[in-house]
Structure formats: C-alpha cells, structure tokens
Amino acid sequence: MKTIKNKTVLITGASSGIGEAFAYELAKQGANLIITARSEDKLIDLAHKISKEYNVKVNVFTGDLLKKDTPVKLYNQIKEAGLTVDLLINNAGFGKWTNFLDESIDGYEEMIEININALVKLCYLVLPEMLQKGDCGIINVASTGALQPCPYVAAYCASKSFVLNFSEALYGEYSKKGVTITALCPGNTTTGFQSIAKANTQGMTADTAETVAKQAISALLKKKSFKIVGTANYLQSFLPRLLPRRSVIMIVRNMMNDRVNSRKLV
Template identity: 65%
Template sequence: MKSIKGKTVLITGASSGIGKAFAFEAAKKGANLILTARSSQQLNDIATRITRQYNNKVQVIVADLSHKEDIAKFNGVKTDLLVNNAGIGKWANFLDEASYEEMLELNINALVKLTQLVLPGMLERGEGGVINIASTGAFQPCPYVAVYCASKAFVLSFSEALYGEYYHRGVTVTAVCPGNTATNFQVAAKADTKGMSVDTAEYVAQKGLEAFFKGKSYVITGRVNYLQSFLPRLLPRKSMINVVSGMMKKRVATN
C-alpha cells in the first residue's frame, strides 16, 4: 500500500501520545479514521479537531482493549490499515508489581486478536496492512522492565513473522520500534528518563508510516536508537544483560 488517501485507518490507544500523532498524520494524508481508547472525551476532542482541520470522516469507539469483551466491538469493522498502538508498561522490580495480566492482555492478546479480525478482509481485497508499535526494548532482555520489554519482543517477532506470511499477498505488517518518546508513558510507567535522548510522538508516527509505505517489516525510529539497537548483536547475551541491568538499576527504585 503506497497511499492511505480515502482509506480507513483504525488506531488503538488514539487518545494521546503516539496513537494521537498517528491519527493526525493519517488524517493529513487523507485517511478516514476509526479511533479507539478508554477516554471518550479525549477521543471526541481529537475527532472534532481532525474533522474541522481535514474534513475527514472520524468514528470513535470507546473500548478498554485489556477486556476481551470490548474487543468484540470490532467484529465486522472494515479497515485498510490497523495501527496497534495501545499498550502499557512499568519500570520496576519484577516482584514490585502485583499483576501483569492487564499489560499482557493489552500489549499482546488484544494486538493479536485485532490483527486476526482485520486480516481476512485485507487479504480478500488484496491490499492493506498492520502497524504494530513495539520498542527498542524488544531487541534485548531488560532487567527492571522485564515484562514490558518481553511483550514488545513478542510484538516485533510476531510482526516480522506475519510480514513473511502476507507481504506477497499485498498485506504489509510493520513493527515500529521507538525509543524514549515524549508521551504520558513515562508518568504511567514510573520511568526515569532524565538525560536520555527523546523523540516526539509526531516524529515516530511520521517515520512509522514512511516505513510502512516503503514495505518494511520493521523500523527503529531515531538515529541514536538505531545505533543502540546494534549493541545486542555485538555483545554476548550475558554481557548485554549486565549492561542493561546496570543502566536500569540506577533509574528504578529497588528493594
């Protein structure tokens, strides 16, 4: 797919951050939108702004994708491009969190299920695609961010595998791997990112769509992030674990 003008783009986690940036970037390129998140007010505010600015059709579906019953709201929804952006993370000692069920439901299960729902229609039409938001944390084990980064490693592997299955049938699956991004994620995840390089959500959305249009299976956004992603390929795995552990231990309150 080389253009989304006149196409329908479904974006999860669209009420803020990278999801919101994807909504405006897709609208700028002429797409009609289906926006979903938990916040009705934020979604409707974004929908109003996009309609006024670009005159695109925008549908809002309020849903909590960590709940299986809410995913049923998307049965029968037709979309040409799905952007699986919804996700949560925590920077903490593994045992400091009582449960990771919501994180795994949202970061993995909801992403897989929504992809299953939209792929048949895309294959029938012979075009379409999925953009899955992964992370630079997908490239190595991350002590103190263990479950989040492992979930994003799943997203990266899953995306590349589906790319291999469906690219020759006209459907592109692209994993977007941003590093530190200026969103509300840091607050919710209790992430200490002081002194780290940071990209804007708008930059991530632009580069993500660029990679998708070029038919790439994945993209790492940001030059610094791209260079850092090569380190796990150069060091022994145990050495890489020690490097990340030493770095993250300073940024997480440990017991």
C-alpha cells in the same frame, strides 16, 4: 501499502501520545479514521478537531482493551457501522519500570492482555478482509526494549519482543499477498507513557510522538518489516549481535538499576 489517501485506519490508544499523533498525521495524508480508547470525551474532542481541520471522516468507538472480549466487540461495531479497515495501528499498551516483584501479578496480566492478546486478536480479525482487498497494512507498536532483555522492565520488554517477532512473522506470511505488517520500535518518546510506567528518563534524548508517527507511516509505505526510530537507537540495536548476551544483560541492568533506584529516592 501504496498510499494512505482515502484509506480507513483503525487506531487503538488514539486519545493521546503516539496514537493521537498517528491520527493527525494520517488525516493530514487524507485517511479516514476509526479511533478507539477508553476515554470517550477525549476521542470525541479529537474527532471534532481532526474532521474540522482535515475534512476527513472520523468514527469513534470507545472500549477497554484490558477486557478480553473488547477486540471482538470493537470489530463487530465497525462492521455494523458499514466500515472496513484498510490499515490497523495497534498502538494501545503500557509498561512499568520496577523490580519484577514490586508490581502485582494483576498488573502483569493486564499488561500482557493489552500488549499481546488484544493486538493478536485484532490482527486475526482484520486480516481476512485485508487479504481479500489487498493494498492494506498493519503497524504494531513494539519498542526498542524489544531488542534485548531489560532487567527492571522485564515483562514490558518481553511483551514488546513478542510484538516484534509476531509482526515480522506475519510480514513473512502476508507481505507478498497485499498486506504489509510493520513493527514499530520507538525509543524514549515524549508521551504519557513515562508517567504510567513511573519511568525515570531524565537526561535521555526523546523523540516527539509526531516524529514517531511520521517515520512509522513512511516505513509502512516502503514495505518495511520493522522500523527503529532514531539513529542512536538503530546503532544500539547492533549491540546484542556484537556482544555476548550476558554482557548485554549486565549493561542494561546497570543502566536501569541506577534509574529505578534514583526514582525511588525522589
């Protein structure tokens, strides 16, 4: 994409955290918004604040992406409202820090549904029209956890590995056809993710959601296929290339084991 100004952006998981930060930053740059999440009250409040502060249009559609039919329903609502999507930000998602067997299979199914299935469906739905218009984009929120196997966060990090590889594959297909697809890989970020994941991030450096959103938009406009947020995170991303995979697994296992066990003692 060449510019954000006057584009229409669909943001999932927009009611808090990185999604909310995306909404403010994009509105600041002159984009009109379509925001969605499960919490209607939060979305309406956010829409009111943003439209008043930045004088942009903000449309609200509530929906639960844990339900298989929500992406299609959401897309149909957008079309019925006479809107088109120039930029899709697949931000909705969640994870859990725990021993693999300490989480329910239903929990893992929900994680896969929102982190992978809903993301793929929304990309599939918006891409045809984006290709017709050109100068469009997609930001899929992955994680630095996507860069290596992560014991104690196995399903979450594996789902984000899917997001990273899927996004870069789409970049290979469509970047020369007017649609840039960027995989965003933030590390520890000051959002509500830690509470839901029951993650012990004490002592870990953290980026703000605002920093993550700004760097993601900048990477998209520079037509990058991925963006790792934070210099330290970027340097750490080289470890799986330099060390044997078993060594990487053991390093992450030892780090995460301490954090999971210390969390249980609190």
